[in-house]
Amino acid sequence: ADPGGGLAGRALERRWLRLGAAAPAPAPAASKAVVCQEITVPMCKGIGYNLTYMPNQFNHDTQDEAGLEVHQFWPLVEIQCSLDLKFFLCSMYTPICLLDYAKPLPPCRSVCERAKAGCSPLMRQYGFAWPERMNCDKLPVPGDTEMLCMDHNQTEPTTLPPLFTKPTRSSKGVHKNLTPLTSGDCKRVCACKEPLVFISQETHPLYNKIETGHVRNCAIPCFQPYFTQDEKTFATFWIGLWSVLCFISTFTTVATFLIDMERFRYPERPIIFLSACYLFVSIGYIIRLIVGHANVACNKDYNHIHYETTGPALCTVVFLLIYFFGMASSIWWVILSLTWFLAAGMKWGNEAIASYSQYFHMAAWLLPSVKSITVLALSSVDGDPVAGICYVGNQNVDKLRGFVLAPLVVYLFTGTMFLLAGFVSLFRIRNVIKQGGTKTDKLEKLMIRIGIFTVLYTVPATIVVACYIYEQHYREKWEMAQNCSCPGDKSRPKPDYAVFMLKYFMCLVVGITSGVWIWSGKTLESWKQFTGRCCRGGKPMSATMYSEANIALTGRSGLATSASYHKQVPLSHV
Numbered sequence: 001a002d003p004g005g006g007l008a009g010r011a012l013e014r015r016w017l018r019l020g021a022a023a024p025a026p027a028p029a030a031s032k033a034v035v036c037q038e039i040t041v042p043m044c045k046g047i048g049y050n051l052t053y054m055p056n057q058f059n060h061d062t063q064d065e066a067g068l069e070v071h072q073f074w075p076l077v078e079i080q081c082s083l084d085l086k087f088f089l090c091s092m093y094t095p096i097c098l099l100d101y102a103k104p105l106p107p108c109r110s111v112c113e114r115a116k117a118g119c120s121p122l123m124r125q126y127g128f129a130w131p132e133r134m135n136c137d138k139l140p141v142p143g144d145t146e147m148l149c150m151d152h153n154q155t156e157p158t159t160l161p162p163l164f165t166k167p168t169r170s171s172k173g174v175h176k177n178l179t180p181l182t183s184g185d186c187k188r189v190c191a192c193k194e195p196l197v198f199i200s201q202e203t204h205p206l207y208n209k210i211e212t213g214h215v216r217n218c219a220i221p222c223f224q225p226y227f228t229q230d231e232k233t234f235a236t237f238w239i240g241l242w243s244v245l246c247f248i249s250t251f252t253t254v255a256t257f258l259i260d261m262e263r264f265r266y267p268e269r270p271i272i273f274l275s276a277c278y279l280f281v282s283i284g285y286i287i288r289l290i291v292g293h294a295n296v297a298c299n300k301d302y303n304h305i306h307y308e309t310t311g312p313a314l315c316t317v318v319f320l321l322i323y324f325f326g327m328a329s330s331i332w333w334v335i336l337s338l339t340w341f342l343a344a345g346m347k348w349g350n351e352a353i354a355s356y357s358q359y360f361h362m363a364a365w366l367l368p369s370v371k372s373i374t375v376l377a378l379s380s381v382d383g384d385p386v387a388g389i390c391y392v393g394n395q396n397v398d399k400l401r402g403f404v405l406a407p408l409v410v411y412l413f414t415g416t417m418f419l420l421a422g423f424v425s426l427f428r429i430r431n432v433i434k435q436g437g438t439k440t441d442k443l444e445k446l447m448i449r450i451g452i453f454t455v456l457y458t459v460p461a462t463i464v465v466a467c468y469i470y471e472q473h474y475r476e477k478w479e480m481a482q483n484c485s486c487p488g489d490k491s492r493p494k495p496d497y498a499v500f501m502l503k504y505f506m507c508l509v510v511g512i513t514s515g516v517w518i519w520s521g522k523t524l525e526s527w528k529q530f531t532g533r534c535c536r537g538g539k540p541m542s543a544t545m546y547s548e549a550n551i552a553l554t555g556r557s558g559l560a561t562s563a564s565y566h567k568q569v570p571l572s573h574v
Helices: 005-023 065-080 084-092 109-125 229-259 270-290 294-296 314-344 352-354 355-376 397-435 441-484 498-516 521-536 546-552
Strands: 035-038 051-052 381-383 391-392
Touching: 005 521, 035 381, 051 065, 065 084, 065 109, 109 270, 229 270, 229 355, 229 521, 270 294, 294 314, 314 352, 314 355, 314 391, 314 397, 314 441, 355 397, 355 546, 397 441, 441 498, 498 546
Parallel strands: none
Antiparallel strands: 035 051, 381 391
8 A cells, every 4th residue: 555645655666666676786886997978867967067987886887777776766856855865866876077086986974864864754654764775874974084075065056957857768668667746746745854853763752742744753943944044043133132122121110110119000000010021021032042042942852842841941931931921911911901991981099999909910920820830731831943932832733822822812802992991981081171171281191101002012912913823824834835845836835034023023022112101200200219218318208199190080189088989980880
């Protein structure tokens, strides 16, 4: 039975069966006269050199004989299981001939090993082993003083050969065995192609537990396989830049709150806790920046990304910092929207709202704790091959939807509804105050600040959700394109680099913009008082009991008793 179930699989079997039947032991070519001649084997034309010699090490007296055998590997070359395979085969079957160098110049062992690593997994799927006659251990290594070897530059773009045409002089029966693969055929052959990592050892902890692009035991490498090295380097710089700026902004905000806590009362106090959450999120990214991508997100024993794990400790710490506090920040955003709604729409005062602060904290810290514990209990932490962090859902789309995307959508929708209701009430209050002939400058200033901060949060949060939707929708297609598409297919889908960079920027920019709330002269005055108390031993200024914003919202004096605030309209009367 054909393991692949497709025409490509049968084509592969025909070629490898013929190869196994005709596999004479290598013999030194020096036993016959060596004559340089131009390469005529179709697959090896334009390989990087023009002259070869016959007989070769496999005792092929003519290029026609060598061509008949080497073209049996054409299906592997065509599906591009390894970029080194074509060069390796040609250097073995049509070895380079140099007029001023009489010794053989075989391929380096590293070329053979790269070709074998990419193609032997596919061969095993059809029941074939890597040919013993091409044993990599028999080839020299670079720097060998007794025998030189040749390699080729993998960074240069390779030109794919045309579909196989029969050799110049072919015998009957050969053409029918060398039927070329069509684009439809090769799409039926999925293999774990480089730079993806094939897991062949049964002792591997992930053996038969993972798949990538519908190929079992195929793992994502340590670094994202779809992006160039320059893009990977820029991603590190980009994430590092914004995480440091986020840390500076949020640290300043939290420090300002700590030196003047009376200044930040409800309904705006949740902004402080939101900033504190982003402070810890930025620390998670900075840890990755300091210790490195591979030390956080990668399984260095097997050179692939972390899959479904609860460790090592560094990976878990980064996960908790980014996931737990990231989700907590979203809940504090909902609480912030709720408190603004209570103050504007329901006319609740500072202390009335503050009396429920313990419930706010319970919701903000308990829900992320439950989710984080669940992720760890399910061993669902995995590595992000782009950012180099540990998170959840990087390698499992279902967990991305359940633990990340769904909660973010719920939080964003709930918070936006409270905000819209609050804004409607603010405009209504403004009109009533204007009709009474009272100035509304302070209220309008508050509305502007709330409006700015609303935009500065909802826009990034919406973009982050959109980026996750894009990622979960197309990820399987990207993996399939990597493992199953035909070489030269220009329509091969791949992730948009800009979308990923936008996602990481928007994940951190809210922490930077949270400092908008403290950008005022009062902040400078608070720091002056603090430095005065510390350095000069001055007496602290008396803090106001209630903010001007609350007076504008409720129309009450700051001297009102706390008892009066509990007589506000209850939430059930909306």
